[in-house]
Amino acid sequence: MRSHPPKHPLESGVSLQQLQNKAFAYFQHETNLQNGLVSDKTAPDWPASIAATGLALSCYPVAVERGLLSRDAAIKRTLAALRFFRDSPQGTEPDASGYRGFYYHFLDMQTGRRAWQCELSTVDSAFLFAGMLTAAAYFDGDTAEQKEIRDTANFLYQRAEWPWAQAADGTIGHGWHPENGFIPHRWQGYDEGLLLYVLALGSPTHALPPEAYAAWSSTYEWKRCYDIDYLYCGPLFTHQLSQVWIDFRGIRDAFMRDKGIDYFENSRRATLVQQRYASDNPLGFKGYCDHCWGITASDGPGPATLKIDGIERQFHDYVGRGVPYGVDDGTLAPWAVVASLPFAPEIVLPTVHHFIHTLQLHDAHPYGFKASFNQTWVDQSGRTPDGWVSPYFFGLNLGPIVLMVENHRSGMPWQLMRGCRWIVDGLRRAGFDGGWLDAGKRHA
Numbered sequence: 001m002r003s004h005p006p007k008h009p010l011e012s013g014v015s016l017q018q019l020q021n022k023a024f025a026y027f028q029h030e031t032n033l034q035n036g037l038v039s040d041k042t043a044p045d046w047p048a049s050i051a052a053t054g055l056a057l058s059c060y061p062v063a064v065e066r067g068l069l070s071r072d073a074a075i076k077r078t079l080a081a082l083r084f085f086r087d088s089p090q091g092t093e094p095d096a097s098g099y100r101g102f103y104y105h106f107l108d109m110q111t112g113r114r115a116w117q118c119e120l121s122t123v124d125s126a127f128l129f130a131g132m133l134t135a136a137a138y139f140d141g142d143t144a145e146q147k148e149i150r151d152t153a154n155f156l157y158q159r160a161e162w163p164w165a166q167a168a169d170g171t172i173g174h175g176w177h178p179e180n181g182f183i184p185h186r187w188q189g190y191d192e193g194l195l196l197y198v199l200a201l202g203s204p205t206h207a208l209p210p211e212a213y214a215a216w217s218s219t220y221e222w223k224r225c226y227d228i229d230y231l232y233c234g235p236l237f238t239h240q241l242s243q244v245w246i247d248f249r250g251i252r253d254a255f256m257r258d259k260g261i262d263y264f265e266n267s268r269r270a271t272l273v274q275q276r277y278a279s280d281n282p283l284g285f286k287g288y289c290d291h292c293w294g295i296t297a298s299d300g301p302g303p304a305t306l307k308i309d310g311i312e313r314q315f316h317d318y319v320g321r322g323v324p325y326g327v328d329d330g331t332l333a334p335w336a337v338v339a340s341l342p343f344a345p346e347i348v349l350p351t352v353h354h355f356i357h358t359l360q361l362h363d364a365h366p367y368g369f370k371a372s373f374n375q376t377w378v379d380q381s382g383r384t385p386d387g388w389v390s391p392y393f394f395g396l397n398l399g400p401i402v403l404m405v406e407n408h409r410s411g412m413p414w415q416l417m418r419g420c421r422w423i424v425d426g427l428r429r430a431g432f433d434g435g436w437l438d439a440g441k442r443h444a
Contacts, residue, residue: 016405016408016409017066019338019352019362019368019401019405020062020066020068020401020402020405020406021068022362022365022366022367022368022369023335023367023368023369023398023399023401023402024059024062024063024068024069024398024402025366025367025368026042026367026393026395026398027055027056027059027060027063027395027398027399027402028068028069029366030042030393030395031056031077032048032109032110033076033077033080034080035080035081035084035110035112036053036056036057036077036078036079036080036081036082036083036084037053037081037084037107037109037112038052038053038055038056038395039052039109039395040052040106040394040395040396041371041392041393041394041395042367042392042393042394043392046109047106047107047108047109047115047116048106048107048108048109048112048115049105049106049124049395049396050103050104050105050106050107050121050124050125050127050128051105051124051127051128051395051396052394052395052396052399053081053128053131053395054124054127054128054129054130054131054132055127055131055244055395055396055398055399055400055402055403056077056081056131056395056399057078057081057128057131057132057134057135058130058131058134058135058244058245058399058403058413059399059402059403060074060077060078060135060138061074061134061135061138061139061412061413061416062402062403062406062412062413063402064138065410065412066406075139075145075146075149078135078139078149079145079148079149079152082132082135082148082149082152082153082156083152084112085097085098085103085128085132085156086152086155086156088112089113092178093178094114094117094178094179095113095114096113096114096178097112097113097114098120098125099120099176099178100120100160100161100164100165101125101156101159101160101161101206102120102121102122102125102160102161102165102176103120103121103124103125103128104118104119104120104121105118105119105120105121105124105175106118117177117179119174119175119176119177119183120175120176120177120178121174121175122165122172122173122174122175122187122196123174123187123192123193123196125160126195126196126199126200127195127241129156129157129160129199130195130199130244130245130417132152132153132156132157133153133154133157133417133420133422133423134245134413134416134417135149135153136149136150136153136154136420137416137417137419137420138416157199157203157422158203158204158205158206159205160203160206161206162200162203162206162207162208163206163208164206165200166208166212167182167186169186169215170211170212170214170215170216171186171187171188171212171215171216171219172186172187172193172196172197172200172208172212172216173185173186173187174186174187187216188216188219189219189220189221189233190217190219190220190221190231190232190233190238191233191238192237192238192240192241192242193216193242194242194246194263195241195242195245195246197212197213197216197426197430198242198246198423198426198427198430199422199423199426200212200426201213201425201426201429201430202421202422202423202424202425202426202427202429203422203426204422204425207429209429210429210430210431213253213429213430213431217253217254217255220255222259225273225276225277225324226272226273226276226277226280226324228269228272228273228276229259229269230266230269230270230273231255231259231263231266232270232325233270233322234295234320234321234322234323234324234325234326235295235296235297235320235321235322235326236270236271236274236294236295236296236322236333236336236337236339236340237296237297237333237336237339237400238296239266239267239270239271239340239343240267240336240339240340240400240404241400242263243263243264243267243342243404243407244339244399244400244403244404244407244413245403245413245414245417245423246414246417246423246427247264247407247411247414247415247417247418247436248262248263248264249262249264249435249436250262250264250434250435250436251427251432251433251434251435251436251437252432252433252434253430253431253432254431262434262435264342264343267340267343268343268344271340271343271344271347271348272344272347273323273324274293274294274295274323274340275290275293275347275351277293277295277323277324278290278292278293278295279293282324283328283330284311285328285329285330285375285376286330286375286376286387287330287332287375287376287387288330288332290347290350291347291350291351291353291354292332292351292354292355292359293332293337293351294332294333294334294335294336294337294351295321295322295323295328295331295332295333295336296320296321296322296333296336297318297319297320297321297322298318298319298321298331298333298336298371298372298390299317299318299331299371299372299390299392299394300315300316300317300318300319300321300329300331300372300374300390301315301317301331301374301377301388302314302315302316302317302329303315303316303317306377306378308376308377308378313329313330313376314329315329315330315331315374315377316329316331329374329376330374330375330376330377331372331373331374332372332373332374333371333372333397334352334355334361334362334369334372334373335369335371335397335398335400335401336397337351337352337355338352338369338400338401338404338405339400339401339404340404341404341405341407341408342404342407342408345408355369359373361373361389365393367393367398368398368401369393369397369398369401370389370390370391370392370393371390371392371393371394371397372389372390373387373388373389373390374387374388375387418436424437
């Protein structure tokens with residue numbers, strides 16, 4: 001049993017349902033129903049994000065179970081997306097949709113072609129594949145449409161050529177441009193790449209060897225912050241996104257066996273560090289306290305340098321904020337707090353309550369929480385005495401609200417992925433054992 005206070009006002013199912021209702025509304029209204037693509041954010045003429053589309057595919061089963069979408073409507077939306085990715089052009093042409101089974105980070109909402117000369121993204125493709133595999137696990141009926149979902153989702157995942165994206169040191173590269181080849185950056189150090197490696201190792205057609213996972217985990221940094229020992233990464237979202245899909249409770253790889261914890265507990269510790277940092281508030285930002293935290297990669301009020309109350313402050317726009325080391329300019333992201341709900345409900349719920357009822361950042365907006373806010377910011381006209389709030393909603397922010405609230409409530413997204421053989425194979429090849437993985441082996 002969880003130990004969080006049972007009478008907290010957000011513990012009622014109605015309130016948690018309201019968080020999901022608002023967040024899911026983004027996917028209801030910011031999707032092109034012809035091709036299933038989901039807008040990256042609510043800016044005019046903005047392209048689709050393949051990560052947001054993958055999250056939408058994962059959210060549709062939750063929406064069906066929670067009465068937000070009919071099963072038939074969810075099947076139609078899912079098929080529109082899967083058929084688009086199956087039929088869209090793959091090749092070296094600069095305006096293709098993808099190459100080698102992977103897809104470009106941003107795609108035109110209407111045509112589905114590459115937008116902005118962006119990169120072919122390995123990790124965003126992984127989020128997309130995770131959404132496809134969630135759909136394949138959920139739509140298990142005997143109808144022709146549901147069989148097509150399963151067949152197409154598995155085909156698209158199995159088409160990705162993971163060895164092509166592998167760098168010389170064994171890790172996976174961030175991405176590729178048709179104009180100038182591979183991006184020099186690789187997935188090193190603990191981050192949201194955990195899911196990426198599990199999918200790459202689990203492929204039945206183009207798998208990476210276990211040595212690729214060992215190359216990645218050899219770059220981990222174990223740190224002690226605020227008297228808490230944990231596998232470090234600064235932005236809070238990095239401790240959440242892989243666990244939107246994979247239930248890491250009770251299963252461990254070699255690194256975590258050595259530390260005596262699992263990745264779920266590690267994410268709990270990272271969440272606690274966030275709260276303690278905000279309570280400490282070493283840079284003196286307005287609003288930071290035990291129930292006002294959540295520092296992650298997010299939209300921001302900058303770029304600008306302003307003198308506020310005699311202190312020169314540098315503000316950023318979209319940047320990978322993180323603590324206790326890294327960028328902190330007073331910008332907080334409510335969605336990232338909600339996404340830690342399964343890990344630390346006893347500190348998440350009071351913080352979300354503060355965001356909703358004290359700061360009033362949720363109920364007045366059609367999709368709930370906007371990307372981020374900054375109470376320290378004051379524009380030069382002095383017209384923002386209460387600070388800055390992002391004008392935008394992002395699909396990448398709202399999907400984890402739907403899914404992590406559901407993992408807290410019922411565990412359904414985790415349960416679906418427990419039944420995905422490619423996830424199971426990837427975990428085992430990465431050296432995971434224990435818990436539900438071993439139980440599944442005994443019953444196989």
